[in-house]
Amino acid sequence: MLNSEQAEPLYIQLKKAVQSAIANGTFNPGDKIPTEIELSANYNVSRITVRKAIEELVSEGYLTKRQGKGTFVNAHKIGRKIEHIISFTAACRANGLSSHSAITERKKIKADQETAERLQIQQGEPVLYIQRKRYAGERPLMLENNYYPFERFSFLMEESLEGSVYELLRDRYQIDPNQPGETVLQITLADEQQAKLLEIPIGQPLFYMNTIIYDQHSQPVHVGKQYIIGDRYQFTL
Structure with a gap:
């Protein structure tokens, strides 16, 4: 679970949690990850925090957003x-x-x-x-x-x-x-x-x-x- 008392921002903690899930096979290439609402509930953070974490993961090539379909894990580069x-x-x-x-x-x-x-x-x-x-x-x-x-x-x-x-x-x-x-x-x-x-x-x-x-x-x-x-x-x- 994320810790709001840490110096590290919550969106960075969430970003690392999703990266870890990709690395350990919880999320595999091509998988659709949980929605913003689901991630917000799972990690007890705001949707703004979730959105910021996801945007960085997309910009870094870990995830791809598909209009009307969701957010998916990219193949490893x-x-x-x-x-x-x-x-x-x-x-x-x-x-x-x-x-x-x-x-x-x-x-x-x-x-x-x-x-x-x-x-x-x-x-x-x-x-x-x-x-x-x-x-x-x-x-x-x-x-x-x-x-x-x-x-x-x-x-x-x-x-x-x-x-x-x-x-x-x-x-x-x-x-x-x-x-x-x-x-x-x-x-x-x-x-x-x-x-x-x-x-x-x-x-x-x-x-x-x-x-x-x-x-x-x-x-x-x-x-x-x-x-x-x-x-x-x-x-x-």
């Missing part, structure tokens, strides 16, 4: 710093979530001019294209499209790639993808194929991240073109 090299697996782990991957495409293709220039190879040379659907918990979160110089990374044709490729490269092949090159982050809308693979509606906002990653010797590892569900991921600078 995965956070990472855009300027740091951290694998998807490590980002999920840091945010308390399990992760796994499913390969949707893996094939040798010819490098177009842009990819060839970024990988420091000749146009038309073979590259290894790997598309994976990345899961955070049990839900797909990212559609990963990576392009590797085939001559150097052909061994990835035989790997399962269910977990972190970066960890695999470091642990088994002594290749450390630790240097980001130019990275462009944009907002796009899911097309039909992306929506089907990510199990979302067509037109849902996605982060599109286009990047190049280098190893410890400043050699290109891969060009990455990633599509990430926007309302479940956040970048910080």
